[in-house]
Amino acid sequence: MQTNIQSTFELYNPIRIEFEQPVIAFDSTYVQLLIGVDSLFEPVPFRVDADSLNPRKFALRPRWVPDGKYKMIIDSAAITSHYGLWNNKYEQSFTVKKLDQYGNLELSLSGLPESEQVFVELLDKSDKPFRKSFVKGNKARFQDLPPGEVYLRLVIDENGDGVWTTGNYEKGRQPEQVFYFPGKLPIRANGYLDQPWDIHSTPVIEQKPLEITTNKPQEKKRRDPNREREEQQRQNQQGSSSSRRGSSNSAPGSSLGTPADMR
Structure with a gap:
Protein backbone atom coordinates (compact mmCIF):
# COMPACT_ATOMS: atom_id res chain seq x y z
CA MET A 1 0.00 0.00 0.00
CA LYS A 98 0.60 27.17 6.57
CA LEU A 99 -1.38 29.67 4.52
CA ASP A 100 1.63 31.97 4.15
CA GLN A 101 3.39 29.21 2.23
CA TYR A 102 0.95 29.70 -0.65
CA GLY A 103 0.13 32.41 -3.16
CA ASN A 104 -3.13 33.70 -4.64
CA LEU A 105 -4.04 34.59 -8.21
CA GLU A 106 -6.92 36.70 -9.54
CA LEU A 107 -7.59 37.10 -13.26
CA SER A 108 -9.40 40.14 -14.65
CA LEU A 109 -10.78 38.90 -17.98
CA SER A 110 -12.00 40.76 -21.05
CA GLY A 111 -13.26 39.71 -24.47
CA LEU A 112 -15.59 37.06 -23.03
CA PRO A 113 -18.97 36.12 -24.54
CA GLU A 114 -21.92 37.49 -22.60
CA SER A 115 -24.15 34.43 -22.22
CA GLU A 116 -21.77 31.44 -22.11
CA GLN A 117 -20.32 29.73 -19.07
CA VAL A 118 -16.54 30.12 -18.93
CA PHE A 119 -13.88 28.44 -16.80
CA VAL A 120 -10.12 28.77 -16.46
CA GLU A 121 -7.72 25.91 -15.75
CA LEU A 122 -4.22 26.16 -14.33
CA LEU A 123 -1.72 23.97 -16.19
CA ASP A 124 1.62 22.56 -15.10
CA LYS A 125 4.74 22.27 -17.28
CA SER A 126 3.35 19.05 -18.77
CA ASP A 127 0.22 20.84 -20.02
CA LYS A 128 -1.88 19.00 -17.42
CA PRO A 129 -4.66 20.90 -15.60
CA PHE A 130 -4.50 20.81 -11.81
CA ARG A 131 -6.96 23.52 -10.73
CA LYS A 132 -10.15 24.98 -12.17
CA SER A 133 -12.11 28.16 -11.48
CA PHE A 134 -15.41 29.23 -13.04
CA VAL A 135 -15.54 32.85 -14.16
CA LYS A 136 -17.90 35.13 -12.24
CA GLY A 137 -18.21 38.80 -13.05
CA ASN A 138 -15.25 38.56 -15.47
CA LYS A 139 -13.08 37.33 -12.59
CA ALA A 140 -11.41 33.97 -11.97
CA ARG A 141 -9.83 33.41 -8.55
CA PHE A 142 -7.35 30.80 -7.36
CA GLN A 143 -6.38 30.56 -3.70
CA ASP A 144 -3.66 28.65 -1.87
CA LEU A 145 -1.44 27.91 -4.87
CA PRO A 146 1.99 26.36 -4.29
CA PRO A 147 4.90 28.61 -5.32
CA GLY A 148 6.09 28.10 -8.86
CA GLU A 149 5.06 28.91 -12.41
CA VAL A 150 1.65 28.24 -13.93
CA TYR A 151 0.10 28.35 -17.39
CA LEU A 152 -3.53 29.24 -18.13
CA ARG A 153 -6.20 27.78 -20.39
CA LEU A 154 -9.68 29.28 -20.78
CA VAL A 155 -12.64 27.30 -22.13
CA ILE A 156 -15.91 28.70 -23.48
CA ASP A 157 -18.17 26.05 -21.94
CA GLU A 158 -21.06 26.24 -24.40
CA ASN A 159 -22.97 23.24 -23.06
CA GLY A 160 -22.28 24.12 -19.42
CA ASP A 161 -21.00 20.68 -18.40
CA GLY A 162 -17.83 22.00 -16.76
CA VAL A 163 -15.39 20.22 -19.10
CA TRP A 164 -14.00 20.87 -22.57
CA THR A 165 -16.19 19.15 -25.17
CA THR A 166 -14.78 17.89 -28.45
CA GLY A 167 -16.49 18.40 -31.78
CA ASN A 168 -18.84 15.96 -33.50
CA TYR A 169 -18.59 15.77 -37.29
CA GLU A 170 -21.85 13.85 -37.76
CA LYS A 171 -23.79 16.40 -35.70
CA GLY A 172 -21.97 19.33 -37.28
CA ARG A 173 -20.75 20.51 -33.87
CA GLN A 174 -17.48 22.37 -33.46
CA PRO A 175 -15.25 21.75 -30.42
CA GLU A 176 -15.62 24.28 -27.63
CA GLN A 177 -13.34 27.29 -27.98
CA VAL A 178 -10.07 27.26 -26.05
CA PHE A 179 -7.78 30.22 -25.33
CA TYR A 180 -4.30 30.17 -23.77
CA PHE A 181 -2.60 32.91 -21.83
CA PRO A 182 0.50 33.62 -23.98
CA GLY A 183 3.06 33.14 -21.24
CA LYS A 184 3.55 31.83 -17.73
CA LEU A 185 2.74 33.46 -14.41
CA PRO A 186 4.88 33.35 -11.25
CA ILE A 187 3.21 32.30 -8.01
CA ARG A 188 5.05 33.43 -4.89
CA ALA A 189 4.61 32.33 -1.30
CA ASN A 190 2.41 34.74 0.66
CA GLY A 191 1.91 36.72 -2.54
CA TYR A 192 -1.10 38.03 -4.49
CA LEU A 193 -1.15 38.53 -8.26
CA ASP A 194 -3.93 40.40 -10.09
CA GLN A 195 -3.42 39.62 -13.77
CA PRO A 196 -5.43 41.23 -16.61
CA TRP A 197 -6.11 39.02 -19.64
CA ASP A 198 -7.78 40.01 -22.89
CA ILE A 199 -8.33 36.63 -24.56
CA HIS A 200 -8.25 38.23 -28.05
CA SER A 201 -5.10 40.36 -27.63
CA THR A 202 -2.97 37.61 -29.23
CA PRO A 203 -4.08 35.56 -32.28
CA VAL A 204 -5.38 32.18 -31.13
CA ILE A 205 -2.85 30.26 -33.22
CA GLU A 206 0.00 32.08 -31.43
CA GLN A 207 -1.32 31.92 -27.87
CA LYS A 208 -0.11 28.57 -26.51
CA PRO A 209 3.36 28.91 -24.94
CA LEU A 210 6.07 26.81 -26.57
CA GLU A 211 7.05 25.33 -23.19
CA ILE A 212 3.80 23.37 -23.07
CA THR A 213 3.43 22.79 -26.82
CA THR A 214 4.02 19.15 -27.78
CA ASN A 215 4.78 19.67 -31.48
CA LYS A 216 7.12 22.64 -31.44
CA PRO A 217 7.83 24.43 -34.74
CA GLN A 218 11.33 23.78 -36.06
CA GLU A 219 13.67 26.72 -35.97
CA LYS A 220 14.92 27.95 -39.34
CA LYS A 221 18.64 27.44 -39.79
CA ARG A 222 20.55 30.72 -39.82
CA ARG A 223 22.39 31.31 -43.10
CA ASP A 224 26.20 31.38 -43.06
CA PRO A 225 27.36 33.18 -46.26
CA ASN A 226 31.04 32.24 -45.75
CA ARG A 227 30.25 28.55 -45.37
CA GLU A 228 27.95 28.64 -48.41
CA ARG A 229 30.72 30.30 -50.49
CA GLU A 230 33.31 27.71 -49.42
CA GLU A 231 30.92 24.86 -50.23
CA GLN A 232 30.23 26.31 -53.69
CA GLN A 233 33.96 26.67 -54.40
CA ARG A 234 34.57 23.06 -53.33
CA GLN A 235 31.84 21.81 -55.67
CA ASN A 236 33.26 23.89 -58.55
CA GLN A 237 36.74 22.47 -57.97
CA GLN A 238 35.40 18.92 -57.95
CA GLY A 239 33.57 19.58 -61.21
CA SER A 240 36.73 20.96 -62.87
CA SER A 241 38.80 17.96 -61.77
CA SER A 242 36.26 15.54 -63.18
CA SER A 243 36.27 17.35 -66.53
CA ARG A 244 40.08 17.21 -66.79
CA ARG A 245 40.16 13.48 -65.98
CA GLY A 246 37.54 12.79 -68.65
CA SER A 247 39.61 14.61 -71.30
CA SER A 248 42.89 12.81 -70.47
CA ASN A 249 41.31 9.35 -70.74
CA SER A 250 40.60 9.84 -74.48
CA ALA A 251 43.67 9.65 -76.80
CA PRO A 252 43.98 12.42 -79.41
CA GLY A 253 42.33 11.45 -82.66
CA SER A 254 40.87 8.24 -81.30
CA SER A 255 37.31 7.32 -82.05
CA LEU A 256 34.98 4.40 -81.86
CA GLY A 257 34.80 4.27 -85.61
CA THR A 258 32.03 4.86 -88.07
CA PRO A 259 29.21 2.51 -88.90
CA ALA A 260 31.08 1.64 -92.09
CA ASP A 261 34.23 0.64 -90.16
CA MET A 262 32.21 -1.64 -87.89
CA ARG A 263 30.75 -3.69 -90.71
Whole structure:
Protein backbone atom coordinates (compact mmCIF):
# COMPACT_ATOMS: atom_id res chain seq x y z
CA MET A 1 0.00 0.00 0.00
CA GLN A 2 1.29 3.46 -0.92
CA THR A 3 0.08 6.97 -0.02
CA ASN A 4 1.06 10.49 -1.01
CA ILE A 5 1.50 11.53 2.64
CA GLN A 6 4.76 13.28 3.50
CA SER A 7 5.91 15.01 6.68
CA THR A 8 4.48 18.28 5.31
CA PHE A 9 1.28 18.00 3.30
CA GLU A 10 -0.27 20.32 0.71
CA LEU A 11 -3.35 22.17 1.89
CA TYR A 12 -5.35 21.48 -1.28
CA ASN A 13 -4.43 17.80 -1.77
CA PRO A 14 -6.56 14.78 -0.88
CA ILE A 15 -4.89 11.76 0.67
CA ARG A 16 -4.32 9.30 -2.16
CA ILE A 17 -4.02 5.59 -1.44
CA GLU A 18 -2.96 2.94 -3.93
CA PHE A 19 -2.95 -0.81 -3.34
CA GLU A 20 -0.99 -3.51 -5.13
CA GLN A 21 -4.13 -5.48 -6.03
CA PRO A 22 -7.67 -4.54 -7.10
CA VAL A 23 -9.86 -3.78 -4.08
CA ILE A 24 -13.34 -5.25 -3.63
CA ALA A 25 -14.06 -3.87 -0.13
CA PHE A 26 -12.91 -0.68 1.63
CA ASP A 27 -14.40 -0.31 5.12
CA SER A 28 -13.81 3.35 5.99
CA THR A 29 -14.96 2.76 9.59
CA TYR A 30 -11.53 1.19 10.11
CA VAL A 31 -9.81 4.37 8.93
CA GLN A 32 -9.12 7.21 11.36
CA LEU A 33 -8.00 10.72 10.49
CA LEU A 34 -7.12 12.70 13.62
CA ILE A 35 -6.05 16.30 14.28
CA GLY A 36 -4.02 17.39 17.27
CA VAL A 37 -5.83 19.80 19.59
CA ASP A 38 -3.69 20.80 22.57
CA SER A 39 -2.34 17.46 23.79
CA LEU A 40 -5.19 15.36 22.38
CA PHE A 41 -6.20 14.06 18.96
CA GLU A 42 -9.75 14.51 17.70
CA PRO A 43 -11.40 12.74 14.74
CA VAL A 44 -11.77 14.59 11.44
CA PRO A 45 -14.63 13.79 9.04
CA PHE A 46 -13.67 12.87 5.49
CA ARG A 47 -15.12 11.44 2.29
CA VAL A 48 -13.77 8.38 0.49
CA ASP A 49 -13.80 8.42 -3.32
CA ALA A 50 -12.98 5.33 -5.34
CA ASP A 51 -11.17 5.87 -8.63
CA SER A 52 -13.67 5.16 -11.41
CA LEU A 53 -10.93 3.86 -13.74
CA ASN A 54 -8.56 2.08 -11.36
CA PRO A 55 -9.91 -0.31 -8.67
CA ARG A 56 -6.61 -0.03 -6.78
CA LYS A 57 -6.85 3.71 -6.08
CA PHE A 58 -8.83 5.73 -3.51
CA ALA A 59 -8.85 9.33 -2.27
CA LEU A 60 -9.69 10.62 1.22
CA ARG A 61 -11.02 14.18 1.18
CA PRO A 62 -11.19 16.05 4.50
CA ARG A 63 -11.33 19.80 5.06
CA TRP A 64 -7.79 20.65 6.08
CA VAL A 65 -6.83 23.16 8.76
CA PRO A 66 -3.72 25.17 7.83
CA ASP A 67 -0.73 24.27 10.02
CA GLY A 68 -2.76 21.40 11.50
CA LYS A 69 -0.98 18.41 13.03
CA TYR A 70 -2.60 15.21 11.73
CA LYS A 71 -2.38 11.48 12.11
CA MET A 72 -3.91 8.84 9.85
CA ILE A 73 -4.46 5.27 11.00
CA ILE A 74 -5.69 2.43 8.80
CA ASP A 75 -6.43 -0.68 10.83
CA SER A 76 -5.52 -4.10 9.50
CA ALA A 77 -8.21 -5.82 7.42
CA ALA A 78 -9.83 -2.50 6.51
CA ILE A 79 -9.24 -3.28 2.85
CA THR A 80 -9.90 -6.58 1.09
CA SER A 81 -8.36 -7.33 -2.29
CA HIS A 82 -9.86 -9.20 -5.20
CA TYR A 83 -7.64 -12.15 -4.27
CA GLY A 84 -8.83 -12.31 -0.65
CA LEU A 85 -5.85 -10.55 0.96
CA TRP A 86 -5.99 -7.82 3.61
CA ASN A 87 -3.87 -4.78 4.37
CA ASN A 88 -1.41 -4.43 7.23
CA LYS A 89 -1.91 -1.69 9.81
CA TYR A 90 -0.74 1.73 8.62
CA GLU A 91 -0.05 4.84 10.71
CA GLN A 92 1.46 8.16 9.61
CA SER A 93 1.76 11.62 11.21
CA PHE A 94 2.08 14.80 9.16
CA THR A 95 1.57 18.57 9.22
CA VAL A 96 -0.47 20.57 6.72
CA LYS A 97 1.30 23.64 5.37
CA LYS A 98 0.60 27.17 6.57
CA LEU A 99 -1.38 29.67 4.52
CA ASP A 100 1.63 31.97 4.15
CA GLN A 101 3.39 29.21 2.23
CA TYR A 102 0.95 29.70 -0.65
CA GLY A 103 0.13 32.41 -3.16
CA ASN A 104 -3.13 33.70 -4.64
CA LEU A 105 -4.04 34.59 -8.21
CA GLU A 106 -6.92 36.70 -9.54
CA LEU A 107 -7.59 37.10 -13.26
CA SER A 108 -9.40 40.14 -14.65
CA LEU A 109 -10.78 38.90 -17.98
CA SER A 110 -12.00 40.76 -21.05
CA GLY A 111 -13.26 39.71 -24.47
CA LEU A 112 -15.59 37.06 -23.03
CA PRO A 113 -18.97 36.12 -24.54
CA GLU A 114 -21.92 37.49 -22.60
CA SER A 115 -24.15 34.43 -22.22
CA GLU A 116 -21.77 31.44 -22.11
CA GLN A 117 -20.32 29.73 -19.07
CA VAL A 118 -16.54 30.12 -18.93
CA PHE A 119 -13.88 28.44 -16.80
CA VAL A 120 -10.12 28.77 -16.46
CA GLU A 121 -7.72 25.91 -15.75
CA LEU A 122 -4.22 26.16 -14.33
CA LEU A 123 -1.72 23.97 -16.19
CA ASP A 124 1.62 22.56 -15.10
CA LYS A 125 4.74 22.27 -17.28
CA SER A 126 3.35 19.05 -18.77
CA ASP A 127 0.22 20.84 -20.02
CA LYS A 128 -1.88 19.00 -17.42
CA PRO A 129 -4.66 20.90 -15.60
CA PHE A 130 -4.50 20.81 -11.81
CA ARG A 131 -6.96 23.52 -10.73
CA LYS A 132 -10.15 24.98 -12.17
CA SER A 133 -12.11 28.16 -11.48
CA PHE A 134 -15.41 29.23 -13.04
CA VAL A 135 -15.54 32.85 -14.16
CA LYS A 136 -17.90 35.13 -12.24
CA GLY A 137 -18.21 38.80 -13.05
CA ASN A 138 -15.25 38.56 -15.47
CA LYS A 139 -13.08 37.33 -12.59
CA ALA A 140 -11.41 33.97 -11.97
CA ARG A 141 -9.83 33.41 -8.55
CA PHE A 142 -7.35 30.80 -7.36
CA GLN A 143 -6.38 30.56 -3.70
CA ASP A 144 -3.66 28.65 -1.87
CA LEU A 145 -1.44 27.91 -4.87
CA PRO A 146 1.99 26.36 -4.29
CA PRO A 147 4.90 28.61 -5.32
CA GLY A 148 6.09 28.10 -8.86
CA GLU A 149 5.06 28.91 -12.41
CA VAL A 150 1.65 28.24 -13.93
CA TYR A 151 0.10 28.35 -17.39
CA LEU A 152 -3.53 29.24 -18.13
CA ARG A 153 -6.20 27.78 -20.39
CA LEU A 154 -9.68 29.28 -20.78
CA VAL A 155 -12.64 27.30 -22.13
CA ILE A 156 -15.91 28.70 -23.48
CA ASP A 157 -18.17 26.05 -21.94
CA GLU A 158 -21.06 26.24 -24.40
CA ASN A 159 -22.97 23.24 -23.06
CA GLY A 160 -22.28 24.12 -19.42
CA ASP A 161 -21.00 20.68 -18.40
CA GLY A 162 -17.83 22.00 -16.76
CA VAL A 163 -15.39 20.22 -19.10
CA TRP A 164 -14.00 20.87 -22.57
CA THR A 165 -16.19 19.15 -25.17
CA THR A 166 -14.78 17.89 -28.45
CA GLY A 167 -16.49 18.40 -31.78
CA ASN A 168 -18.84 15.96 -33.50
CA TYR A 169 -18.59 15.77 -37.29
CA GLU A 170 -21.85 13.85 -37.76
CA LYS A 171 -23.79 16.40 -35.70
CA GLY A 172 -21.97 19.33 -37.28
CA ARG A 173 -20.75 20.51 -33.87
CA GLN A 174 -17.48 22.37 -33.46
CA PRO A 175 -15.25 21.75 -30.42
CA GLU A 176 -15.62 24.28 -27.63
CA GLN A 177 -13.34 27.29 -27.98
CA VAL A 178 -10.07 27.26 -26.05
CA PHE A 179 -7.78 30.22 -25.33
CA TYR A 180 -4.30 30.17 -23.77
CA PHE A 181 -2.60 32.91 -21.83
CA PRO A 182 0.50 33.62 -23.98
CA GLY A 183 3.06 33.14 -21.24
CA LYS A 184 3.55 31.83 -17.73
CA LEU A 185 2.74 33.46 -14.41
CA PRO A 186 4.88 33.35 -11.25
CA ILE A 187 3.21 32.30 -8.01
CA ARG A 188 5.05 33.43 -4.89
CA ALA A 189 4.61 32.33 -1.30
CA ASN A 190 2.41 34.74 0.66
CA GLY A 191 1.91 36.72 -2.54
CA TYR A 192 -1.10 38.03 -4.49
CA LEU A 193 -1.15 38.53 -8.26
CA ASP A 194 -3.93 40.40 -10.09
CA GLN A 195 -3.42 39.62 -13.77
CA PRO A 196 -5.43 41.23 -16.61
CA TRP A 197 -6.11 39.02 -19.64
CA ASP A 198 -7.78 40.01 -22.89
CA ILE A 199 -8.33 36.63 -24.56
CA HIS A 200 -8.25 38.23 -28.05
CA SER A 201 -5.10 40.36 -27.63
CA THR A 202 -2.97 37.61 -29.23
CA PRO A 203 -4.08 35.56 -32.28
CA VAL A 204 -5.38 32.18 -31.13
CA ILE A 205 -2.85 30.26 -33.22
CA GLU A 206 0.00 32.08 -31.43
CA GLN A 207 -1.32 31.92 -27.87
CA LYS A 208 -0.11 28.57 -26.51
CA PRO A 209 3.36 28.91 -24.94
CA LEU A 210 6.07 26.81 -26.57
CA GLU A 211 7.05 25.33 -23.19
CA ILE A 212 3.80 23.37 -23.07
CA THR A 213 3.43 22.79 -26.82
CA THR A 214 4.02 19.15 -27.78
CA ASN A 215 4.78 19.67 -31.48
CA LYS A 216 7.12 22.64 -31.44
CA PRO A 217 7.83 24.43 -34.74
CA GLN A 218 11.33 23.78 -36.06
CA GLU A 219 13.67 26.72 -35.97
CA LYS A 220 14.92 27.95 -39.34
CA LYS A 221 18.64 27.44 -39.79
CA ARG A 222 20.55 30.72 -39.82
CA ARG A 223 22.39 31.31 -43.10
CA ASP A 224 26.20 31.38 -43.06
CA PRO A 225 27.36 33.18 -46.26
CA ASN A 226 31.04 32.24 -45.75
CA ARG A 227 30.25 28.55 -45.37
CA GLU A 228 27.95 28.64 -48.41
CA ARG A 229 30.72 30.30 -50.49
CA GLU A 230 33.31 27.71 -49.42
CA GLU A 231 30.92 24.86 -50.23
CA GLN A 232 30.23 26.31 -53.69
CA GLN A 233 33.96 26.67 -54.40
CA ARG A 234 34.57 23.06 -53.33
CA GLN A 235 31.84 21.81 -55.67
CA ASN A 236 33.26 23.89 -58.55
CA GLN A 237 36.74 22.47 -57.97
CA GLN A 238 35.40 18.92 -57.95
CA GLY A 239 33.57 19.58 -61.21
CA SER A 240 36.73 20.96 -62.87
CA SER A 241 38.80 17.96 -61.77
CA SER A 242 36.26 15.54 -63.18
CA SER A 243 36.27 17.35 -66.53
CA ARG A 244 40.08 17.21 -66.79
CA ARG A 245 40.16 13.48 -65.98
CA GLY A 246 37.54 12.79 -68.65
CA SER A 247 39.61 14.61 -71.30
CA SER A 248 42.89 12.81 -70.47
CA ASN A 249 41.31 9.35 -70.74
CA SER A 250 40.60 9.84 -74.48
CA ALA A 251 43.67 9.65 -76.80
CA PRO A 252 43.98 12.42 -79.41
CA GLY A 253 42.33 11.45 -82.66
CA SER A 254 40.87 8.24 -81.30
CA SER A 255 37.31 7.32 -82.05
CA LEU A 256 34.98 4.40 -81.86
CA GLY A 257 34.80 4.27 -85.61
CA THR A 258 32.03 4.86 -88.07
CA PRO A 259 29.21 2.51 -88.90
CA ALA A 260 31.08 1.64 -92.09
CA ASP A 261 34.23 0.64 -90.16
CA MET A 262 32.21 -1.64 -87.89
CA ARG A 263 30.75 -3.69 -90.71
